[in-house]
Amino acid sequence: MAPLRLTFACGDYDRTRALAEGTIRPDGIDLTYLRLPVEETFFRMLRHQEFEVAEMSLSSYVVSLRSDPSPFVALPVFTSRMFRHSSLYCHADAGISSAEDLRGKLIGTPEYQLTACVWMRGILGDRHGVPFDSVRYVTGGQETAGRVEKADLDLPASVRISRIPEGATLSAMLAAGEIDALCTPRVPSPFAAGDPRVRRVFPDVVAAEKEYYGATGVFPIMHVVVIRRDVYERHPWVAQSLYKALLAARDEAYANLYDTSALRFMLPWLTPQLEEARALLGRDFWSYGLPGNREALSAFLRYHHEQGLSARQFAPEELFAPQSLESAVI
Structure with missing residues (x-):
């Protein structure tokens, strides 16, 4: 059977680059990776649902859950995380x-x-x-x-x-x-x-x-990866296949960051900064899945509800495709 052809719109990240370059391939999927600015991806996905798979603002995704049925199903893959104290400016x-x-x-x-x-x-x-x-x-x-x-x-x-x-x-x-x-x-x-x-x-x-x-103990989550609901309902297996591939791509990025033969990015103190981040946040500081992210997700979902953006406070488990929250035990 021919692989399922899907288009994935996402930013240009070290943690997804192996999917963009095709060195890691999701099982059963022929993936076209579109490198797009996040604002364009979010707008086109939310307004027109142009892509089968896309990076999406966590807030926009939770807002979309008010529709019945909701148009997207998320994976616990966090393409963007960032402390945001730097986002406040004043005159x-x-x-x-x-x-x-x-x-x-x-x-x-x-x-x-x-x-x-x-x-x-x-x-x-x-x-x-x-x-x-x-x-x-x-x-x-x-x-x-x-x-x-x-x-x-x-x-x-x-x-x-x-x-x-x-x-x-x-x-x-x-x-x-x-x-x-x-x-x-x-x-x-x-x-x-x-x-x-x-x-x-x-x-x-x-x-x-x-x-x-x-x-x-919270490293804020900014973006998730979503699958368009019609694709997910026709092919539920794509959730696990994409999740496994995205995990593998992230793990490759982890390894590349700690390659001291040459700096991977133009940051003079990249290696000691990485070691400092590991010491403070743990070795899996950019964790995927639910267990290591429950507190961050719970805090965000509380804020989202309190600020009037969601009619009720969702539980973290409600956000994600069930297939992406469990795996086979060998």
Whole structure:
């Protein structure tokens, strides 16, 4: 029987590169790997379901579960993880000397449901006395005007949110002091250019993120891999096949990172940084599956529900294809 032909839209990552290059092949699948920016992948998958398999924002995936049946089935494969204290920026004259000072401020965000921002709103509420509904939000394009939410949202009245003016951008508004702060996954252009009017809320990001991990044991999850439901229902075996291949690709990336014959990436202290990450987070610091990620997923699902993005708080087990949560014992 001919292999099943599937298209996988995903970012360009070390942990998936073996699938992109075809050196690791999922059992029974002829996989076409499309390297796309995450915003394009998410938009095309959520709006038009263009791909059989895709990387997807964890928040967008949980929002999609409100449909019956939901359009996607996820694998516990986390193509993106990142501590997000670095995602909070403020205007230098906004009176923000610590995260606690964000209470009552006007905060921009490209989209309210962005995973990075769900995490930071939750962390600010849990650890810095800034509940998600103690601030006002504006949404819109960060560098280009006109961005809209990828999914329709039904938010509670306690969320005070509005659109920025037509033609405006969040980066320009932050630099001009028209908003007090910005929560965004991407570095805003004024900060990247060294504009003194824009700085990070957490000046020592690494220290803040290490302290957060030490207190919680959570390495935030940003993205999952989803299978379009019609594909999964016709071929349920693809969940296990893809999961095994993605695990193998990640393990190959682990090994390559610790090859000291030559630096794999342009980071002068890559090897000691890797050793430090292992010492702090454990050797399987980029873990897949449910056992090592239950606390992170539970925290995120609580934040997602509390912030009005999901009608109920899901359990981590509800997110994933059952085939990807168990394997044969030999």
